[in-house]
Amino acid sequence: MSSNVAKLARHRLAHLPTPLEELKTLSAKLGGPRLLIKRDDQTGLALGGNKVRKLEFLVADALAQTADTLVTLGAAQSNHCRQTAAAAAACGLQCELILNGENPEMPQGNRLLDELFGAKIHWIEHSQRAAKSREVMEQLRAAGRKPYLIPLGGSNGVGALGYVTAITELIEQLQNERVNRIVFASSSGGTQAGMVVGARANEFAAEVMGIRIDKDERNAAVYEQELSEIANDAATHLGIKERFTANDFKVMRGYAETGYGVVGDLEREAIRTLAQTEGILLDPVIPAALLARCSI
Numbered sequence: 001m002s003s004n005v006a007k008l009a010r011h012r013l014a015h016l017p018t019p020l021e022e023l024k025t026l027s028a029k030l031g032g033p034r035l036l037i038k039r040d041d042q043t044g045l046a047l048g049g050n051k052v053r054k055l056e057f058l059v060a061d062a063l064a065q066t067a068d069t070l071v072t073l074g075a076a077q078s079n080h081c082r083q084t085a086a087a088a089a090a091c092g093l094q095c096e097l098i099l100n101g102e103n104p105e106m107p108q109g110n111r112l113l114d115e116l117f118g119a120k121i122h123w124i125e126h127s128q129r130a131a132k133s134r135e136v137m138e139q140l141r142a143a144g145r146k147p148y149l150i151p152l153g154g155s156n157g158v159g160a161l162g163y164v165t166a167i168t169e170l171i172e173q174l175q176n177e178r179v180n181r182i183v184f185a186s187s188s189g190g191t192q193a194g195m196v197v198g199a200r201a202n203e204f205a206a207e208v209m210g211i212r213i214d215k216d217e218r219n220a221a222v223y224e225q226e227l228s229e230i231a232n233d234a235a236t237h238l239g240i241k242e243r244f245t246a247n248d249f250k251v252m253r254g255y256a257e258t259g260y261g262v263v264g265d266l267e268r269e270a271i272r273t274l275a276q277t278e279g280i281l282l283d284p285v286i287p288a289a290l291l292a293r294c295s296i
């Protein structure tokens, strides 16, 4: 690759490479093409998931800045917040989370795990989340701590490097098999931006197609614009010259009827289908997986 990815600071947290498996039963059931799945649900840290790859670069950056606390934000059942809390614990750092949503009396799921990993939680309305994270940063600094702020979903140029390297890993696993299209759930954008940069840097021709899982209340193209900004930031860190615009990103909409984090009929069908054909569990917050459609 024409970049210096190997020289970038990375703090190992994930079990890599994640397996690349064939979905034979699903493919037969759909009467469809050859389907491969990259098992990024199996990244290892605290039930795994895609945020661990981003956190390898974000935590390395935090440690380089001698931070003592990771601060991040998200929804009550955020996977990113659960994985950040676990990463902080694994690195001897403290963690403060700014969450919006319900704080039930009996915490469940990720919300329960955040506390188990020792994170301190601040509850706030969605509209106040970003302001509250700045306020928490200031308060921690005033108390003599060294906080490091990780954006929503770990999606900035540093976090996206985790998916630049995921593409290199995938290319090695594919050997010379050609893939037409990679599909995955796209939400805060670091996964998609990183894969597009990784594909460009490696001259990997597969179409990278994000399935939008949030409702875009503003003009839809705002998301593609955000993706290009994250990608350009990642390219700068990598020291590659390529620059990206909104047109470099393919996003499929129409699957987010119930909105972020709500399990509706489409989500139930997806979860049941993969469970009953392959014995693979999809995430209930974001029931999608990294799939690669191959031609043989």
Ligand SMILES: *Cc1c(COP(=O)(O)O)cnc(C)c1O
Pocket (backbone or CB within 6 Å): 049, 050, 051, 079, 080, 153, 155, 185, 186, 187, 188, 189, 190, 191, 192, 283, 286, 288
């Ligand atoms: C966060 C998340 C995504 C989306 O990744 P982004 O980088 O935020 O776009 C997809 N699937 C799962 C399971 C996630 O937790």
